Amino acid sequence: QGLQRRVDAHLREYLSYKARSMKGSQDNLFSGTSTNGSIATDEGLFDQPELLPQSKAAMEKLLWRRSMQLQTEQRAWQESSEGFKMLEFRRSLPAYKEKDAILNAISQNQVVIISGETGCGKTTQIPQFILESEINSGRGATCSIICTQPRRISAMSVSERIATERGEVLGETVGYKVRLEGIKGRDTRLLFCTTGILLRRLLVDRNLKGVTHVLVDEIHERGMNEDFLLIVLKELLPRRPELRLVLMSATLDGELFSSYFGGVPLVQIPGFTHPVHTYFLEDILEKSGYRLTAENQIDDYGQDRTWKSNKQVLRKRKSQIASAVEEALGSADFREYSQQTRDSISCWNPDCIGFNLIEFLLCSMCENENPGAILVFMTGWDDISSLKDKLQAHPLLGDPARVLLLACHGSMASSEQRLIFERPEAGVRKIVLATNMAETSITIDDVVFVIDCGKAKETSYDALNNTPCLLPSWISKGSAKQRRGRAGRVQPGECYHLYPRCVFDAFADYQLPEILRTPLQSLCLQIKSLKLGSISEFLSKALQSPELLAVQNAIEYLKIIGALDESENLTVLGRYLTMLPVEPKLGKMLILGAILYCLDPILTVVAGLSVRDPFLAPLDKKDLAEAAKAQFSCDYSDHLALVRAYEGWKVAEHGLTGYEYCWKNFLSAQSMKAIDSLRREFQSLLKDTGLIDSNTPIYNTWSYDENLLRAVICYGLYPGICSVVHNEKSFSLKTMEDGQVLLHSNSVNARDTKIPYPWLVFNEKIKVNSIFLRDSTAVSDSVLLLFGGSILRGDIDGHLKMLGGYLEFFMEPALAQMYQSLRRELDELFQCK
Numbered sequence: 116q117g118l119q120r121r122v123d124a125h126l127r128e129y130l131s132y133k134a135r136s137m138k139g140s141q142d143n144l145f146s147g148t149s150t151n152g153s154i155a156t157d158e159g160l161f162d163q164p165e166l167l168p169q170s171k172a173a174m175e176k177l178l179w180r181r182s183m184q185l186q187t188e189q190r191a192w193q194e195s196s197e198g199f200k201m202l203e204f205r206r207s208l209p210a211y212k213e214k215d216a217i218l219n220a221i222s223q224n225q226v227v228i229i230s231g232e233t234g235c236g237k238t239t240q241i242p243q244f245i246l247e248s249e250i251n252s253g254r255g256a257t258c259s260i261i262c263t264q265p266r267r268i269s270a271m272s273v274s275e276r277i278a279t280e281r282g283e284v285l286g287e288t289v290g291y292k293v294r295l296e297g298i299k300g301r302d303t304r305l306l307f308c309t310t311g312i313l314l315r316r317l318l319v320d321r322n323l324k325g326v327t328h329v330l331v332d333e334i335h336e337r338g339m340n341e342d343f344l345l346i347v348l349k350e351l352l353p354r355r356p357e358l359r360l361v362l363m364s365a366t367l368d369g370e371l372f373s374s375y376f377g378g379v380p381l382v383q384i385p386g387f388t389h390p391v392h393t394y395f396l397e398d399i400l401e402k403s404g405y406r407l408t409a410e411n412q413i414d415d416y417g418q419d420r421t422w423k424s425n426k427q428v429l430r431k432r433k434s435q436i437a438s439a440v441e442e443a444l445g446s447a448d449f450r451e452y453s454q455q456t457r458d459s460i461s462c463w464n465p466d467c468i469g470f471n472l473i474e475f476l477l478c479s480m481c482e483n484e485n486p487g488a489i490l491v492f493m494t495g496w497d498d499i500s501s502l503k504d505k506l507q508a509h510p511l512l513g514d515p516a517r518v519l520l521l522a523c524h525g526s527m528a529s530s531e532q533r534l535i536f537e538r539p540e541a542g543v544r545k546i547v548l549a550t551n552m553a554e555t556s557i558t559i560d561d562v563v564f565v566i567d568c569g570k571a572k573e574t575s576y577d578a579l580n581n582t583p584c585l586l587p588s589w590i591s592k593g594s595a596k597q598r599r600g601r602a603g604r605v606q607p608g609e610c611y612h613l614y615p616r617c618v619f620d621a622f623a624d625y626q627l628p629e630i631l632r633t634p635l636q637s638l639c640l641q642i643k644s645l646k647l648g649s650i651s652e653f654l655s656k657a658l659q660s661p662e663l664l665a666v667q668n669a670i671e672y673l674k675i676i677g678a679l680d681e682s683e684n685l686t687v688l689g690r691y692l693t694m695l696p697v698e699p700k701l702g703k704m705l706i707l708g709a710i711l712y713c714l715d716p717i718l719t720v721v722a723g724l725s726v727r728d729p730f731l732a733p734l735d736k737k738d739l740a741e742a743a744k745a746q747f748s749c750d751y752s753d754h755l756a757l758v759r760a761y762e763g764w765k766v767a768e769h770g771l772t773g774y775e776y777c778w779k780n781f782l783s784a785q786s787m788k789a790i791d792s793l794r795r796e797f798q799s800l801l802k803d804t805g806l807i808d809s810n811t812p813i814y815n816t817w818s819y820d821e822n823l824l825r826a827v828i829c830y831g832l833y834p835g836i837c838s839v840v841h842n843e844k845s846f847s848l849k850t851m852e853d854g855q856v857l858l859h860s861n862s863v864n865a866r867d868t869k870i871p872y873p874w875l876v877f878n879e880k881i882k883v884n885s886i887f888l889r890d891s892t893a894v895s896d897s898v899l900l901l902f903g904g905s906i907l908r909g910d911i912d913g914h915l916k917m918l919g920g921y922l923e924f925f926m927e928p929a930l931a932q933m934y935q936s937l938r939r940e941l942d943e944l945f946q947c948k
């Protein structure tokens with residue numbers, strides 16, 4: 116009852132808060148005419164230069180004069196000695212030779228598709244060709260070119276590169292805009308932005324007023340945002356006949372895109388790359404002095420059956436390769452990795468041997484081979500950081516006088532970024548550890564050696580079981596070829612694939628587009644907020660439409676969490692969620708955390724769910740690690756354990772002992788830092804929505820009301836919920852969809868034999884052999900009743916029906932009774948409804 120009273124008070128507070136804040140600003144904000152908050156500031160970066168209120172003629176004169184000025188400046192730079200040198204370099208790029216053909220095609224067609232090898236100059240040259248030609252034809256001050264990039268890092272690095280090529284600094288004619296950051300001036304006519312930013316602009320400016328050219332880069336990646344943008348732009352083209360659309364891509368399924376836009380022209384840039392010597396795993400072993408015996412020869416595999424369909428053969432193969440590598444490298448460590456892999460993924464995983472093999476390869480390259488940078492493709496950020504730690508401890512590879520060891524990821528700081536492109540001092544070997552983002556969207560010029568682990572983290576989505584997974588999976592042949600190609604940019608190079616040729620032969624040709632393999636919830640919200648009509652109808656217009664079932668699941672989920680109402684319209688909550696570029700469940704936690712004034716710990720929870728698990732569990736010290744984690748838990752919640760761990764780290768970090776703290780407690784310092792910076796990012800996102808301002812109090816000590824936090828976590832994670840069924844010695848867990856589920860061994864709840872709560876809410880379930888729940892938080896009936904689902908939307912009946920369904924399903928008479936009485940209380944509580 117005490118809890119209910121508190122929840123009740125908070126809810127009332129929320130409702131009145133909402134009423135107060137919605138009155139004025141919100142209507143404007145949602146209709147897109149807002150002038151406050153940084154949403155408006157974001158969009159402001161796209162605005163035309165401010166014009167003084169003069170007569171039309173005077174204005175035109177002003178623009179004309181500015182255009183002429185730009186022309187003079189451009190010419191002066193190109194005639195200067197540095198500008199000339201730059202021009203020489205640009206002329207050497209394959210794209211430059213196609214300049215006239217490209218500009219011609221663009222002037223004669225509304226849509227043009229351009230493809231060419233990575234590094235041929237698409238991203239840096241084509242937007243520049245357009246800009247220069249506009250300036251030369253006296254439209255310098257009136258053109259507005261937007262070029263989208265799938266990643267922040269490429270938007271930033273490319274715009275900087277182009278500014279340099281034009282003899283300018285960023286913010287003159289060239290600028291960029293990514294989430295929460297950007298450089299643009301009044302004269303900026305060419306703007307690089309992430310695809311997400313352009314989608315957000317479409318939210319407030321459906322016709323892209325004033326924009327003359329839109330370039331969508333890297334369309335071959337088939338990211339969800341890009342596919343989505345293409346549908347929107349396709350619909351926009353007839354409304355804006357003078358708008359030009361250019362699609363750019365590396366290796367391409369050109370016909371697919373061309374026919375999508377009704378048979379538009381395709382310009383191909385013929386490329387040139389140096390030959391790359393390719394080694395597969397068997398070659399690497401041989402090269403390293405190991406001779407394959409008849410026993411472990413890796414040859415026939417895959418000839419008459421695909422490796423996917425025959426796990427047994429694969430397992431045998433796996434152990435053969437594993438022992439070959441193990442023997443070759445004489446590594447004891449290796450056994451650990453293979454054990455770990457056997458636990459997690461069923462098929463042979465190159466990462467497991469990868470760490471030692473990579474170290475071995477890097478060492479021999481540094482010692483023996485010719486100069487040239489080394490690019491290592493790893494599966495994901497977590498591998499990169501653990502490998503980096505391992506290499507840093509190595510006497511040769513960790514020596515900064517001889518090796519410049521860099522990691523490359525999507526959201527790194529610009530200073531860190533620049534190092535990747537710069538050439539190191541003579542005698543120093545540059546090694547860059549990267550994910551598949553270095554495949555096509557950034558070009559590191561001096562790479563001569565490539566090591567490819569063969570995998571990438573890919574989101575996949577099983578619509579039938581409605582379970583999303585982010586798992587390492589094999590890359591496609593196309594990706595492998597791209598990775599290999601990175602070695603042949605400046606001179607003949609070498610590529611080491613850490614998998615046998617037979618595995619390569621079994622790769623798919625291309626990767627499935629993201630829209631077909633990820634949950635569609637955020638996308639559906641975006642469709643709604645852009646007022647694009649019926650979700651399923653809209654998605655049926657995609658290049659490749661997702662399964663109907665996947666669409667229905669997403670819509671159903673959004674209804675359950677209260678983001679859409681029964682007729683698929685955005686609710687108030689849904690509108691807020693569209694303003695937060697995070698998963699809806701994380702968005703919900705942030706919103707409620709802000710409303711209930713417990714944002715500080717919730718920021719940590721949400722940030723923690725967005726990074727790699729900060730609790731490390733090294734196999735040889737599993738017990739110690741578990742004990743360390745247990746110190747942080749006393750309340751049946753992995754999420755709250757993380758909050759405690761973070762609070763402790765924050766104090767330690769302040770006293771400059773952050774690393775020691777992490778070391779002692781088996782925490783990843785990297786994840787802690789990532790959480791720290793994400794927290795700031797989320798906070799400013801919330802400021803964007805107007806839900807908090809600088810005056811909003813957020814708790815800042817470990818004196819939170821834990822039950823309140825449980826409520827907020829439950830609000831976000833619902834319907835990720837399972838019931839705790841106690842039996843004599845321990846308990847079992849059930850969810851409505853899957854029946855029996857298990858707790859992941861790292862969970863603090865897995866250590867107890869009793870959980871004094873009837874429910875657990877969880878962030879994700881993973882299907883390995885059984886279904887495992889990762890992080891979970893125990894919640895009470897009343898928390899679930901009050902905060903599960905769509906209660907804040909006011910749909911209490913639907914909500915109760917749903918919960919009733921749960922209770923009946925589990926046939927727990929005691930719970931059902933409790934539910935009845937709670938329901939009565941609730942009805943009274945919400946009589947005002």
Ligand code: CDP
Binds near residue numbers: 208232233238555557
């Ligand atoms: O987009 P695409 O892969 O076709 O190539 P790009 O990114 O336009 O790069 C063309 C060339 O510009 C590269 O091969 C590099 O030599 C150079 N470049 C550079 O030096 N610094 C950058 N930040 C980007 C490109």
Ligand code: MG
Binds near residue numbers: 234332555
């Ligand atoms: Mg490019």
